[in-house]
Amino acid sequence: MSEAPLPRPRTVSPARCLDWLAEGWRLFAREPLPWLLAAGSFLLVLTLIGVVPLVGWAITLLGFPILGAGLVALADDAAHARPLRLVTLFDGLRRDANSHIMVGVFHLAGALGIGFLAALVGASAALTGALIGPLAAVGLATGGFMLAVVVFTALWLLLIMALWFAPALIRFHGMEPVPALTTSIHACIQNLPTCLVLALGLYVLTWVAMIPAGLGLLVLIPVVAGAHHAAYLDIFADRPALTDNASR
Known part of the structure; x- marks a missing residue:
């Protein structure tokens, strides 16, 4: 795997989230048909994998x-005015496949570990309450459930932080999986207010996209891909993406 120098993550303003989303929309609007095909294929592949008996959920993760x-990779091609090809959607298996697969394994193991730990926290509190008495059982079960939710949310956010920039760092900086994951966490924590604003915006947009029978996801997926690419360039690359790419 080739290596490129990695600049230190920069701290950017939460207001940049709007610029990233606007850039994602601009990239989509410039070539909507290839993006719609890629987004449809993305959803179709994950859906078909998900219905595989017993192991579909694991393969999806x-x-x-x-x-x-x-x-x-598609967003990078769009940002540099290169032709968008559907085969690029599968670049995670065509280029640096071992590294991207290891990130997938981390996603699967992390999701399983987080779910198990949250369930263990809630079950332990409920069991302790049951041993003490009925009134204590209700209180501890409620408290245990709330604690499990807090633990699950905190660890899940940490997992998302690890995954957010890892594919781009592997693709564009030639990083190995573990450094890419840890660098992604560091960048997200360094830009925590910005990441939280972006997460809130994406949460709202996802619900809006789901209203028309989920068809809005065909637009939201390309917009998020473009926003992700713009965020990566803003925080990691030698120059901001938005001003440079606009002149291409």
Whole structure:
């Protein structure tokens, strides 16, 4: 794997989130048909994998970051006015496949570990309450559930932080999986207010996209891919993406 120098993550303003989303929309609007085809293929592949008996859910967790790497590659092509090809969606298996697969394994193992730990916290509190008495059982079960939710949310956010920039760091900086994951966490924590604003915006947009029978996801996925690419360039690259790419 080739290596490129990695600049230190920069701290950017939460207001940049709007610029990233605007850039994602601009990239989509410039070539909507290839993006719609890529987004439809992304959803179709994950859906078909998900219905595989017994192991479909696990393969979906494994495959999501791999296909995400393809979306990052498509966004990079769009930002540099290169032709968008559907095969690029599968670049996570075509280039640096071992590294992207390891990120997928981390996603699967992390999701399983977080779910197990949260369930263990809630079950332990409920069991302790049951041993003490009925009134204590209700109080501890409620408290245990709330604690489990807090633990699950905190660890899940940490997992998302690790996965957010990892595919781009592997693709564009030649990083190995573990450094890419830890660098992604560092960058997200350094830009925590910005990441929280972006997460809130994406949460709202996801619900809006789901209203028309989920068809809005065909637009939202390309917009998020473009926003992700713009965020990566803003925080990691030698120059901001938005002003440079606008002149291309």
